[in-house]
Amino acid sequence: MRPLARLALPLALVAGLSACSLRPLYVDGGAGSVASALSSVEVSAIGGQSGWLVRNALNDRMHRQGESAARYKLEVELDDDITGFGTRLDNTISRERRTLRARYRLIDAATGSVLLDQTAAADAGIDVTQSDYATLAAEQTALERMADRLADQIVARVATYAGRSTNR
Template sequence: MLKRAALLALAVCVPLSACGLQPMYAGGSNSTVAQGLAAIDVPAIPGRDGWLVRNALKDRLHVARAGQDSVAPAYRLDVRLDDALEGLGVLNDDTISRERRILRSRYQLIDLATGEILLDATAGSDAGVDVVSSEYATIAAEQTALENLAKDVAERMATRIALTLRERERGAAQ
């Protein structure tokens, strides 16, 4: 039975190795993608939502902190955010019982050497928030939703940026 399972696993792995998939961060922190991500300057983004997204991006992109070994920026990431809160559930007495928080981002990755826009894209996410009788609890839920949305949007942006840098590397290698 164990031998059969090992053969089955091997049979599945052989076709996968020929499909062209390869790790994005092959080479660890020395890979071209990882070095490209570390060389992105993320200027300040206005507002609390901007502060949250910028910090999440810096964490995700592994941007060097002040006082540590710094990498000269090769790219700049310009980000514009749209944060909206809309009522969803309305009760008979016209009070809102559920809200939807929406965070959308329009961003551009710019090559500082050439001024070329390498990526012009959008990312977004939304979350539902229950409106309860305690105003404090509702405000806390809205803020928590914003924090989670900021992380999600930053993750989506970083993934798309990494894909762009990998494609650029492949184009330069050919």
């Protein structure tokens, strides 16, 4: 009887899950409505090296294929900032904080109406060494990682919007 009692609670919990309204975002995988919506987003050009990195990361994650007509347009504005905040005894900077912020708007290509207007941010701490090359390499690596994190945040929010709008 004891083994049956141990199974009763998990079975009751599993039965309760079927009543919740949660639904996977990518229900039908690459053929689903969310994946289809993501692949029909055209990412506008973003200025600078950080913009190039973010735009490429967004296009990679949305699986944009070819030059087909886009249903949506994604406009992104970036703010890239490096601030020194740690100092050594000789008053040189020992630590930097690099912050990359994005304001993005998802626009309906047919009507021009703004469907989503949000922000995303990523930051990284960088040790400033005596070697200028090592510091520049650390700043570049931080930028590449932050661009990936921003793209992940933006795609997740656009996918969530697409999932909600297709379920209405």
